[in-house]
Amino acid sequence: MIQHLKRPNIASVIAHWGAAWAMILALYFGLSAVYGNGPRQETFAAHAYAGLTVLGLVLIRLFLRTLLPWPKDESGGSRITKLVAEAMHWTLYALMLLTPLTGWIVASEMGCCMAVPGLPNIDRLGSGLSIGGPISATTAYHVHVFFVWTLLALISLHVLAALFHHFVVRDTILVRMVPVLGRRAGSASRAIANSQTLPTE
Amino acid sequence: MEGMSEMHHTMSHMHHVSSSGIVGPALGFAGRLSAELLMVLTSAPVLHVLVALVLLLALAALLRPFLARQTSQS
Numbered sequence: 001m002i003q004h005l006k007r008p009n010i011a012s013v014i015a016h017w018g019a020a021w022a023m024i025l026a027l028y029f030g031l032s033a034v035y036g037n038g039p040r041q042e043t044f045a046a047h048a049y050a051g052l053t054v055l056g057l058v059l060i061r062l063f064l065r066t067l068l069p070w071p072k073d074e075s076g077g078s079r080i081t082k083l084v085a086e087a088m089h090w091t092l093y094a095l096m097l098l099t100p101l102t103g104w105i106v107a108s109e110m111g112c113c114m115a116v117p118g119l120p121n122i123d124r125l126g127s128g129l130s131i132g133g134p135i136s137a138t139t140a141y142h143v144h145v146f147f148v149w150t151l152l153a154l155i156s157l158h159v160l161a162a163l164f165h166h167f168v169v170r171d172t173i174l175v176r177m178v179p180v181l182g183r184r185a186g187s188a189s190r191a192i193a194n195s196q197t198l199p200t201e
Numbered sequence: 202m203e204g205m206s207e208m209h210h211t212m213s214h215m216h217h218v219s220s221s222g223i224v225g226p227a228l229g230f231a232g233r234l235s236a237e238l239l240m241v242l243t244s245a246p247v248l249h250v251l252v253a254l255v256l257l258l259a260l261a262a263l264l265r266p267f268l269a270r271q272t273s274q275s
Contacts (some may be wrong), residue, residue: 059257066261067268068211098247105246126249135244139213146234 006071007176012064016177019057019096023155026050026100027148048107058093067091070112072175076169085161092158095151100145107138 007013028045033040073082101122106120165173175181241247 062254063257063261066258067265069269097250098241101250103242104240105241108246122246123247128254129245129249129252129274132243132245132248133240134243135237135246139237139240140244142234142237146238193249 006172008071008177009068010065010179012061013022013177013179014066015057015061019054021055022050022053023096026054027152030148033154045116046117048103051100051103052119054096058096062097073173076171078145085114088154088161090160092151092154095147095154097145099144099151102140102147105135105140106137106144109135109140124178 026047029043029050033043033047034040036043073085104119104122107116107119111121162174162177165171166175
């Protein structure tokens, strides 16, 4: 009997929502550090810690996604829709990795005025490897800002797509990432709550 | 000399027309952004982290069959 997985592992679900909250905090502190009137140094440090949390959580998610089985997409839809959804997820992973990384480069290159307590200089990582070239803070900052707005646009589409699946298509895509919804009434919610694992053969 | 001046004037006018539209600045921005993206993606810190990520995922892929065997046995 093969166990047919219906829901991602709980660690991935927690990392997903943890990264979502960390990104909201990173955006809030980032905008406050640039446009706000508060203590710039502390706000910037909070922005950096929130961003590093996102980086750590995305590494954990990628590790778990490779280590553990992942439920198959059962939402139906055309091949192109599935391809777009898959491309969207991997682009989100890439941006969640590269956005904090470019921010870290900026903080490291401008160490004199934007020091974050406890944050090592990124140039010290992998100093034994002689690959890649140097990068200026300005270039990294431009790319960081571009990644942030692209990430925000893609997250908005991601949320809209999840709501569309839940309310219009009425499948279990959103329910499997929101364990609380599985306990509530509703055909899709009940279906997944009652069948965490289903025998298929 | 007069011809040169006239050509310079025409060229300046053409430059003015092309840069006042949306296509010129958009192409300039896209070009600059692409170059900066390439510089960041091939920079040492990003490549170091990507190498570490590949090693981490390779470790996860190696552990996956062992973990699957453990779960099927229990």
